[in-house]
Amino acid sequence: MIRHGESTWNVEHRWQGWLDAPLTPFGEEQAAQRARALAHNGVLPRAIYSSDLGRARRTAEIVAAHLEAPVITEAGFRERHGGEWQGRTGREIDVMWPGLRAAWRRGELDAPPGGETDGQALARFDAALHHALAHVGDGLLMIVTHHGVLRVVATRAGADIHAVIPNLGGFWF
Secondary structure (H helix, E strand, O other), X not given: OEEOOOEHHHHHOEOOOOOOOOEOHHHHHHHHHHHHHHHHOOXXXXXXXXXXXXXXXXXXXHHHHHHOOOEEEOHXXXXXXXXXXXXXXXXXXXXXXXXXXXXXXXXXXXXXXXXOOHHHHHHHHHHHHHHHHHHHXXXXXXXXXXXXXXXXXXXXXXXXXXXXXXXXXXXXX
16 A cells, blocks of 8 residues: 655645645656556556545556556545545644644544544445455555555554655555
């Protein structure tokens, strides 16, 4: 599983959630660099599944071109819904909802106002994963997703997640 390349809203420090912002030229280059490294290391996925949001889908398309694998979009691999925080910067969130972002980061708040909880995001992800695994069978599956989803999946798997997962960063499961 890997995170999409840098988007225009990553640069602006905006919560994206289900809203979409395109990759920056640097984000496209990040995807190409990661793809070349994967190809160099002999990674040959049977399929690359991707969130249906444009920033992940475009990342998957760039990676797939280097790995000669088909891209299949799946809404279940979308970022977690950020509720009322979507489209807002951290500073805007802190002004409009004083203390809530800090409480969410400490695990004292299940979700941003109107957003998905970890459990809801994981249930959606698990259904999509089951479908994708059934499709690739014994083959290697690659998933291009988003920071929030990658974080909750990695945490559930026991990974130590205390820092931001960089664009094109990820985990082998």
